[in-house]
Amino acid sequence: MNTCDICKKNFTQKSKLVVHMRFHTGEKPFSCDQCEKYFSTNRDLTVHKRIHTGEKPYSCDQCEKTFRQSCDLTKHKRIHTGDKPYSCDQCEKTFRQSCDLTKHKRIHTGDKPYSCDQCEKTFRQSSDLTRHKRIHTGDKPYSCDQCGNSFTNSSSLTVHKRIHTGEKPFSCDQCEKTFKEGSNLTKHKRTHTGKKPYSCDQCEKSFSLNRDLTVHKRIHTGEKPFSCDQCEKTFRQSNELTNHKRIHHTGEKPYSCDQCGNTFATSSELTRHKRFHIGENPYSCDQCEKTFKSGWELAVHESIHTGEKPYSCELCDKHYISGLELSRHEKSPGHLEMIKSCNKVPPFVSISLIKCEEVYIKEEIKEEEIFDEDPLSIQMRADNIDPLSIEM
Template identity: 65%
Template sequence: MNTCNICNKNFTKKTQLVVHMRVHTGEKPFSCDQCEKTFSQKSNLTRHESIHTEEKPYSCVQCEKTFKERCNLTQHKRIHTGEKPYSCDQCEKSFFNIRDLTRHERIHTGEKPYSCDQCEKTFSLNGDLTKHKRIHTGQKPYSCDQCEKTFTTAGELNVHKRIHSGEKPFSCKLCDKHYPSSSSLSRHKKSRGHLEMMKSCNNTVPTSVSISFIECEEVDVKEEIKEEEIFEEEPLSIQMRADNIEENIKHEREDPLSCEQNYDEDRIVTIDIVHH
C-alpha cells in the first residue's frame, strides 16, 4: 500500500501516489506549448489542448451539438432524458450535475467561499465575485454590436439589446401589454390604470400599493430595468419603451404635487409623488 505522508491517503499504485503528491507540492510538470497554462496531470493537458484545436469529437445522437469532452456530452444527454442524478439531502431539488448541486447547497449552509480582496463582501458563486470586482475596476467587457455602449454583465447587455430588437418578452395577462423587462412589467402592474382595470374586472386589488406618478409631457422618460438569473440579480440598466408612457398619470401643472384618489376608504393606498 502506498500512503501519503501528509494526509495519510492510501493508493494501490505508486504512480497514483506520485500524482497525488502534486496536490500538496503544487507541482505542474505538464505545460501547454500554445499558452502559459500548466497542469499536474498529462490527461488534464490533453483536455486543455482541445481548446486551441477547436476539435469536438463527441456528438449527441439526438441533436446536432458536439463537445470537446465526453463528460460534457454525458451531462448534455440528461437534457433529453430528464435525468437529474444529483439530489439535495435537505430539500427535494435535484440537478443535472454535481456543480449545480454544490452551488445549491450553499443556500442551506450560507457558505460564501469567494471574497473580494478590496472590500469585505463575500459571495457563494465565483461568477458573482467576478462581476462584483468590476465595480472596483470599472471594467465593462460586454459591448453592444449595434451601438457604442458597454456593460458590466452579459445580462445587462441582453436587456439593452431589446432596445434595438424591440423584443418585449414580459407581458401583462390582464391587459395584454408587453414590456422589455420584468421590472417595467412590475411598474405597470402598480400603475393606476392597471389597478382600475383590475377593479373593473372584479379582480382583487392589493390593499397596500406603492404608485409613482411621472410627468410625461415633453420629457424623455426612462425606466430602470433589470435582468433576472437563476443565482443572482444582475445590475440595473435604464430605458423605457415609448408606448409605456400611457401607463403614467399626468397631473395638472397648477398643482404638480397633489393627487386625488377615488379608491374605496377601506383600501390603503400609498402614493409616492415625484417632482415634475
C-alpha cells in the same frame, strides 16, 4: 476478459478492474499527507498534490496558460481551435467536452440525478448541488483578498473582483458596451435582436429575461412576497418595496442630478430626469417610430396600438391603461356616489368616504391610500406627468 460483476463492464487488464471496483465500494486507499483527503487512484492523488505545490506542468503554446492535468490542456486548446467534437443528437449543439454534452442532454431528458438531502431539490449537475447545499450550511469558502467579502462559489468571486479591477471582458459587437459577466452581455444583445425567449403560459406575453417573466406571473397569481414593515403593504418586486419606503416613509432621495441639484428616490427617476437636460428620447415605438424619454411613456403610447387596458374598476368594469388613471376614476364624485348607492366598499376606499355626503364629496383621498400603485404610475407621479398628456 475481466468483467465487473456489479455493472458488467469489461476491462482488458485486471488492474483496471481493481481500480474500477473502488467506484462501487467507495474505497479510497490513497491519502494526502497535507489535507487528509482520500482518493481511489494514485494518479488522482498526484494531481491533487499539485494544488498544494502550485505545480502546473502542462502549458499552452498559444497563450502560455498552465494546467495541472494534460486533459485540461487538451480541453483548453479547443478554445483556440474552435474544435467541438461532441454533438447532441437531438438539437445538433456541439461541445468541447464530453461531460458538457452529458449535462446538456439532461435538458432534453429532464434528468436531475443529484438531490439535496435537506430540501429534496434536484439538480442536473453535482456542482450545482454542491453550491446549493451552501444555502443550508451558510458556507462561503471563497473570499476576496481586497475587501474580505466571501462567496459560495468561485465564479461569483471572479465576477466580484472585477469591481475592484474595473475589468469588463465581455463586449457587444454592435454598440461596444462592455460587461463584467457574459450572462449580462447575452441579455443585453436581446435589446438589439428583440429576442424574447421567455413566454407566459397564461397570456402569451414574452420577455427577454426570465426574471421579468417570474415577476410578470405574479400578476396572474396575485403573489406579492415583499411586505413593508411599517404599513404592511405588499409588492411583487423587492425594488418596488425599496422605492415605496423612500417615497412614503423615509423621504430618502439618495440620487442627485449633477446639473440642477434635484434629488430623487430612485436611480431610474434620475436617469429619466437627465434626459430633459440632454433632450434624449431613447425609446421608440416600432409601429409609428415616435420616440419617448422613458419606457413607461412608450408603454402608455403603445396601448393605443394594442388597445390594452389592464387596470379595471371593480364596480363599473371600466378599463384604463395605468393605475393612475384608474385611481382618478375611483376618486371621482360619480364613482363615490355609486359606492354609496350600492352599499359596497371596495378595498381601495376609506370607510369615512361613505359616512355622509358632505364627507365623501369634500374629502381628498391620497393616491397611496387608495390603491397599490403599479411601477408605471409611481414613475408618472414622480415626474409630475399626466398620462393623458403623452402624445398618442
